[in-house]
Amino acid sequence: MSDAGRPSSDAAATSTSQAELARVVREHAGRLAVSLMRVTGDFATAEDLVQDAVVKALQRWPSEGIPPRPDAWLFTVARNRGLDVLRRENNYRSKLAQVQWPVQPEPDERLRLIFTCCHPALPRPAQIALTLRVVCGLTTAQVARAFLVPETTVAQRITRAKRKITDAAIPYRDPDADELHERLGQVLAVIYLLLNEGYLSTAEQTESRDLVDDAEWLATLLHQLMPTEPEVAGLLALIRLHRARVEARFDAGGALVLLQDQDRSSWDREAITDAVRLLERAARQRRPGPYQLQAAIVACHAGVDDWDATDWEQIVLLYDMLLHLEPSPVTRLHRAIALRYRAGPRAALDELDTLADTLDHYHLFHATRAELLRALGLPDQARAADQRALRLTVNPAEQALLRQRINWG
């Protein structure tokens, strides 16, 4: 996935240089935003200037090559642009005019930037769009393509969010200790959504699949900046455990392969070992949380070479802990799936049926019912449940799998 770069506006660029472009831009966008914040003190202005510089880089670097000092190049472009647009605002202008790159070596303030983008007073879609634009250096067009929404929608979300940051005086600062738990929860939720969006995308949607790369990059950055937060490490481990097995999730034709049918020899064992070690270090702090537990469940699967060796007892136990911390019908659904292999399909179906009211509109609920009904020797009811699931999902890979089951199952 990391080799599938984002197409730039220059169609002539090769895919390798596009991947390189995305990587270089992401490495510097957040730092540029931090520097511009220092100069202008105004989030909306800094964000605009970063975006302008990123767009210009994506236009020019494919033909001119990536400059030897991309950070200085981006800063100069942003600064000149700033002097231009801020013509009437003498205050910023005079400050900007005085600054040259490199500014004083400065501490990494990107944490502050991330917390501002993910402020709880902003709606979640705006948190995501702002984080991707200003911390990861994506353009509005790239964000729109990754989420399959019109570019104008993303642009509007950004504009509204920046107006609220300015007008309601949302501060640019690290949260205090007593706010940290809630505020970190917001940031982790944004990264987790990027993971899900990318994870669920199909083989053709490379732009969405790149979101997993952004999610891992953000989680890695956050882990560097907050090394003692176990939930940050837990989410990073979760992302890495998914990525270590990504090759096995689709067959040669791009169709989804279920966990029990995956070719486990294509899993990246080394990456799995590293992720498990990261998770174990986090667990030693004895501050469990939903991301550590989800990673632990995935680690149970990733740790065995063969489906039949799966430790379902342990997995059901981890789901119980997860439900204790964060009760949710979807988690109960996943627990029921695991319960099938510990207590049989009848017990799992009984458990599932208690969720009928809340999950009636969720395709996985019906797809899971179908599997259990088939295991209980009720193929007609199973087919009906699969058809229900098919009507409820818009994901092409999942649709293909369900169609196959309806026709052959």
Added chain:
Amino acid sequence: MKYVLLFVETEEFERDLESMSQADRDRAFELAGKWFIDNADKIRGGNKLQAAHTATTVRLDRGAEPVVTDGPFVEGKEIVSGYTEIEVADLDEALRMVRTWPGCPVVEIRPLES
């Protein structure tokens, strides 16, 4: 930065308050009063409003003549019951203050234009 806090009561909150003993109700009002004292350095004014049945709404967008109706402008289960103007550094400081509010279950924070 100046904000107005709009205190919002729900039907459930109102019922709970009514079902309390007089001593518990006094205690609840005392806690709210203490919150105002604790935050006195940030509070610039405000007031408790009389109950929703006293509200009158005038609609000027319904044809040639203003339409006067009985009741608050939103028909709903949530009613603005008071407001307080505060002066703080930023939204985070307003949020911190509101988190400790011991009274009604909903508070809307709105920055003032100037």
